[in-house]
Amino acid sequence: MVTIYDIAAKAGVSAMTVSRVINNTGKISDKTRAKVRRVMDELNYVPNHMARSLVLQQSNVLFLLITDITNPFYTTLARGAEDAAKKHGFRLLFGNSDESVDKEKDYIDTILATRADGVLVAPAGDLSLPHLETLRKHQVPFVLLDREVPGMDSDVVLGDSKENARKLVEHLTSHGHRRIALINGSPQISSARLRLEGYREALKLNDVLFDEKYVLETAFEPRSDLSEIERWFDRMDSLPTAIVAGNNVLAVEVIRTLHARGIQVPEEMSLVCFDDLGPFSEIDPFLTVIAQQAYQFGYLGTQMLIDRIQERGSADQPWKKVVLPADMIIRRSVATLDEK
């Protein structure tokens, strides 16, 4: 590998002069600069970020930790983060925790070991708390995305899960539905809890009794095994007329299960969910969804993170909490129920 010393030797200057040319610092005569540049080109010099970061004590690297790389919500979020990072001269690296607290821990260790300047985290759940405490302890700035973790104050970008759940339920009640079920992520995840809350409140507002048999708390990430959903249906005394899914992945799993039972959506079962399905939903605009601004989650979160990193010394800002609004996209997955 070519180093600044090789350049220095060949150009007949000191390593420091080469460093100055590279970083455009200090005073360098045009002649020397030109000579150094020429030698750098000749030898195909590439600076070594690790050596540089080691002495500068900063890496110019941000890390984005998401929970499901196959979910368009997160990949779109990733693009937003990438654009914002690039705009500010940071590099962005990605990790994928698969909704697993253990994999998350591995990534946190890697992040600390690689000395990233900051982290964007969609936490796997409340059990992520120790990981965040680790980051805090090591003074690594971070911003939470999409989910909060009780016991940890920080900057955070959220959707309004409760309000949005309410909107989805009311969309259903306004179409005559009264037996409305909810399939949700783990109650260890803040957004799932709030979605349940919004669901319950909306039911109450519409004078529908809450029936816990109509609620299934499972996992947000795809599972090959659908039997849990099967068993949920089996437990019900009578099927609901509509289902709210806590995210897009769950909606798909519900549809698969329903199809296996020969139940059609929306004719025999209405369905709505959180988060759109990505570009491919346009093939057949079918599911009525709450479409969150995934790109903005990433873009704003990254800006907040960079602000925090560059704060350095100035008076500590209070934690910021950004709540992004979402639109409901009404499509064809909800049937209007006749009055009985």
Next chain:
Amino acid sequence: MVTIYDIAAKAGVSAMTVSRVINNTGKISDKTRAKVRRVMDELNYVPNHMARSLVLQQSNVLFLLITDITNPFYTTLARGAEDAAKKHGFRLLFGNSDESVDKEKDYIDTILATRADGVLVAPAGDLSLPHLETLRKHQVPFVLLDREVPGMDSDVVLGDSKENARKLVEHLTSHGHRRIALINGSPQISSARLRLEGYREALKLNDVLFDEKYVLETAFEPRSDLSEIERWFDRMDSLPTAIVAGNNVLAVEVIRTLHARGIQVPEEMSLVCFDDLGPFSEIDPFLTVIAQQAYQFGYLGTQMLIDRIQERGSADQPWKKVVLPADMIIRRSVATLDEK
């Protein structure tokens, strides 16, 4: 930041002893080892990968450069790569070139500067050649994924684009179609060229004359502007009865354009494409596709890369070229044409 020197001081040993405990090398008494471990825990020590990589001259990092992070083909591929990397003790970082040769160049520079041990590249196109030459010149092992680049020999994992294009066309001809159009990625991309070739050969085998008005060469990545496809349709003397799309993104764009014109698939236009649409295709299993084994692209490619990295000194192996078979998934997007 806590360093091994802090640990060493507090434990009353030398830094080298701490290093030995961390890496499990050399001879250390149980007593010393325990003491060092205790101090490491107390001080929340985290090793500094950059310092380590600097002296070891290897980073244990692989880099995966894909062209479209929102395309399920690539995210699934990424999971395969992630799993294989983890299995061998490598960390995997991702980058997203957006099908842009320029962004790709930025990433290549970053990769060199961060001294990744190896790279998996889905090249943006034939113009990626200089980037690959740069990697080669700096002796960074790499494996190409999904696309070849003329003029550059290397390990590569491919699908059989030509054969698969032939299959798609023959699926259409077997349903009575004769006027078959092709919308394809840039001819600067090897897979696109081969798909065109397969398309032409299949037409010839079925005694259909090739009509260049039926072929549109555009870009594989999503574009907000559909007017190019509009104009393509406008140029045709008569519309085809079926369209082959060079990838999933193009298929979606075709559907959007057709819908805007009030043309229904498959009733008035049949459509097939390369690559499945990810988990969400299960909501409405609609598009007939060639489903490539995206996960295997990533998994095998990573294994080949690691083999190459660890080869080190042993006789140079010849370049390996893995061609992964694909299945056609027949769904509902092709209509059977009556004989005229």
Next chain:
DNA sequence: TACTTTAGGGTTATCGGTAACATTATTTTA
């Protein structure tokens, strides 16, 4: 008993950069 091994650990140099300070001409200024 005298000589080798071995266990257990320390010293020093180095990886590729950069900050901080030092040095030497050359100008500028009083």
Next chain:
DNA sequence: TAAAATAATGTTACCGATAACCCTAAAGTA
């Protein structure tokens, strides 16, 4: 014209870790 300022470059130390070599005391061996 001597002192002060400036331009252009060099020297040294250090970032955090590890390899290679060195050292010492205890154990093994002829």
